[in-house]
Amino acid sequence: MHPLLENFSPEQFQQDLVGWYRDQKRDLPWRRSADPYHIWISEIMLQQTKVDTVIPYYYRFLEAFPTIEALAQAEEDQVMKQWEGLGYYSRARNLHQAVKEVAEEYGGIVPSGKKEFRSLKGVGPYTAGAVLSIAFDKPEPAVDGNVMRVFSRLLCLYEDIGKQSTKSTFEAVLGEILPLTSPSDFNQAVMELGALICTPTSPGCLLCPVQEHCKARAAGVQEELPVKEKKKAPRKQEMAAAIIWNGRGEILIHQRPDKGLLARLWEFPNTAVEKEAERAEEMGAYLEAEASVTPEIERPVQRVEQTFSHLIWNVHVYEGKAERTGLPEGWKWVPLDDIANYALPVAHQKIYKTLVERMELK
DNA sequence: AAGCCGGGGCT
DNA sequence: AGCCCAGGCTT
Numbered sequence: 001m002h003p004l005l006e007n008f009s010p011e012q013f014q015q016d017l018v019g020w021y022r023d024q025k026r027d028l029p030w031r032r033s034a035d036p037y038h039i040w041i042s043e044i045m046l047q048q049t050k051v052d053t054v055i056p057y058y059y060r061f062l063e064a065f066p067t068i069e070a071l072a073q074a075e076e077d078q079v080m081k082q083w084e085g086l087g088y089y090s091r092a093r094n095l096h097q098a099v100k101e102v103a104e105e106y107g108g109i110v111p112s113g114k115k116e117f118r119s120l121k122g123v124g125p126y127t128a129g130a131v132l133s134i135a136f137d138k139p140e141p142a143v144d145g146n147v148m149r150v151f152s153r154l155l156c157l158y159e160d161i162g163k164q165s166t167k168s169t170f171e172a173v174l175g176e177i178l179p180l181t182s183p184s185d186f187n188q189a190v191m192e193l194g195a196l197i198c199t200p201t202s203p204g205c206l207l208c209p210v211q212e213h214c215k216a217r218a219a220g221v222q223e224e225l226p227v228k229e230k231k232k233a234p235r236k237q238e239m240a241a242a243i244i245w246n247g248r249g250e251i252l253i254h255q256r257p258d259k260g261l262l263a264r265l266w267e268f269p270n271t272a273v274e275k276e277a278e279r280a281e282e283m284g285a286y287l288e289a290e291a292s293v294t295p296e297i298e299r300p301v302q303r304v305e306q307t308f309s310h311l312i313w314n315v316h317v318y319e320g321k322a323e324r325t326g327l328p329e330g331w332k333w334v335p336l337d338d339i340a341n342y343a344l345p346v347a348h349q350k351i352y353k354t355l356v357e358r359m360e361l362k
Numbered sequence: 363a364a365g366c367c368g369g370g371g372c373t
Numbered sequence: 374a375g376c377c378c379a380g381g382c383t384t
Binding site: 042043044045046047048049050051053054088090091094121122123124125126127130142144145146147187188191194195200201228230231233259 | 374375376377378379380381382383
């Protein structure tokens, strides 16, 4: 028995927690399915993403790609378009690659072995535990942020949950508490408790089904936990972007590089700028250097902000024109309406939406 | 071990 | 203005 579990009663805890879960659990779309493919999609989408955000994406994605085969055969651009706006786009590309592997190597059947499933792209320790327990009822722990918050309070553990060593501690503890009879309900129950009762701020201890098991509650320190190192503030970046028309009524777009921020998404040409007075000139120089396009920047039309976890873009949008020249790899002239078929970062979706509205007024 | 990778909704 | 979220990958 793990030393942190001294005086902890796993059987009573399981009973109190799972009983509450079966009575109070939310009716979520992926809980209506037993298909491992559906469970898997939901778990990837739910990484660092709230339930309410995921729900519409989950429906649309499975409508577009109802089966492993359908997703395996899809073009990456179509997959990215379905993921547009959900963020962390490597999730979509990794999922697509993993599903192709399942189609080719496992006959389209999601592997239920830990080693096999864990080896798939984008499947880490949490996702492996979650899918194997929920879809296959395997007794695997699934330790995410919810679980660490809940158990740092239950066990009154003041170790930084951002550290790998702390996560390992929780995985060991959960491995000992996890019931063999219904690991699916148990894992989901801990997460449900974290989402509904044992929330980051103002936890609802009075409504908590396991309050009698909670050391932090007993000591009145539940608000101090979990311990987590503060993150640095994001840095600000001034940007210029341009809507460049050619003589045929087409607009210039660009695909971002394979790696890094917003990898492989499409965008209006843009570049970081230094001096406020020379933004338009810097934009022109960028287009000349990267696409051999010599634009006439005519006017500023919009300003858009986009906040990332480590970066804030302040994008000054210009409009202008250029000759319809040949373009390097990754650049395209596209009719206005066709831009809707490309996956864009949210900042560029806003630019596109505003542009379409302006054109409709004319 | 630490940094990178989105976007939205709370407080 | 921070904070957090059903994390994983890369270095």
